């Protein structure tokens with residue numbers, strides 16, 4: 001055999017056979033002792049890193065397998081449609097997790113109360129200023145009296161507004177009013193609130209372990225509205241129950257966030273030193289979220305795992321939903337029958353019309369062709385109250401015509417509309433599932449969600465998703 005240059009191969013062969021040498025250690029022949037030491041350390045580190053990568057890959061594989069077997073639910077709907085459902089799932093299937101977050105929701109409820117107080121004070125100010133500047137007002141001094149009382153009240157409540165701004169600095173630094181506050185999705189804001197307001201500040205969060213507990217108490221009070229609310233309870237109750245104030249609110253209809261009136265009607269219970277929010281309070285508390293948040297639950301009784309993804313529903317956030325359409329099995333679509341309301345972010349758009357078109361787009365989405373869609377006509381109680389006030393559907397939806405103006409007829413009418421788009425735009429046929437719900441009815445919501453969970457599990461088993 002010859003090499004290309006013409007010489008024999010044997011003339012290039014090494015004098016020693018490497019395969020017969022002891023195992024190569026990476027050491028060079030003239031290595032010093034320190035170099036040898038450094039080399040051994042580097043090799044040990046490399047082995048450790050390699051094991052860590054293996055463990056990480058294995059963990060990732062396990063997580064992927066777990067996720068594959070879990071039930072994946074996506075909550076969709078416009079802003080304020082009532083996607084408080086992660087709390088419901090926690091309450092129904094992981095109650096101890098729900099329990100741990102109770103202290104956080106106390107502050108959210110208190111912020112809702114502060115926001116509502118501000119709206120009431122602003123509405124009264126507008127009312128009195130308009131009346132006070134009215135040229136035909138005969139007794140100018142008398143007309144100024146309510147404005148002066150209002151100013152006094154604002155002053156006495158000012159510690160609350162100071163605490164509000166402290167809380168905003170940690171929750172939503174770019175915002176100066178809790179009524180417009182939006183927190184970033186994820187548990188970050190809850191941990192921050194817990195750290196600032198929990199009764200026992202952990203030593204790691206104290207900064208100085210020698211700080212006396214009275215100072216810690218003061219720091220806590222800067223972030224905790226409880227004692228100020230308790231001290232001002234009688235003034236707040238008197239203001240909210242004043243028939244004149246109620247008349248002004250009914251006439252002016254200022255926008256009250258979330259379930260503020262529910263909290264204000266119960267203010268004697270809430271403005272208390274030992275106030276702990278009830279399940280109902282937590283479900284009603286309003287905290288606008290920005291971004292997408294995934295909640296992972298393992299059922300405390302049973303073995304099922306859930307991934308529930310909650311999204312921000314304002315129009316500007318809807319583009320962020322698509323990446324979550326990939327492996328979702330079921331969408332719970334929330335659509336309140338708010339035929340007489342407009343979107344907060346665009347006052348030209350009717351809320352119900354927006355929901356209907358959003359539903360149509362979800363039904364038509366190719367990525368969701370195999371996904372189960374469950375429609376919730378949420379806020380049934382609000383629909384009931386609106387119709388009871390005599391608000392006519394046909395005034396807002398001309399095609400409604402002379403159908404009866406009651407909950408049954410209204411629900412039936414809109415159910416047909418949603419069903420029509422479901423059938424017309426779904427790429428492959430799927431059952432139309434629609435429920436009427438009300439977040440305030442915790443018991444029946446839990447029963448309903450248990451039913452939904454069972455049917456998703458059954459469906460997944462049928463399709464072989466879950467082993």
Ligand SMILES: Nc1nc2c(ncn2[C@@H]2O[C@H](COP(=O)(O)OP(=O)(O)OP(=O)(O)O)[C@@H](O)[C@H]2O)c(=O)[nH]1
Nearest residue numbers: 079080081082083084258259284286313379438439
């Ligand atoms: N009365 C009543 N209030 C409800 C109902 N469902 C939700 N709410 C309240 O409506 C407010 C808004 O609900 P959320 O669930 O926070 O709104 P969301 O859909 O998550 O809105 P974004 O986070 O902005 O997308 C909260 O104060 C809820 O307590 C209901 O059925 N009846």
Ligand SMILES: [Mg+2]
Nearest residue numbers: 083288289311
């Ligand atoms: Mg939300």
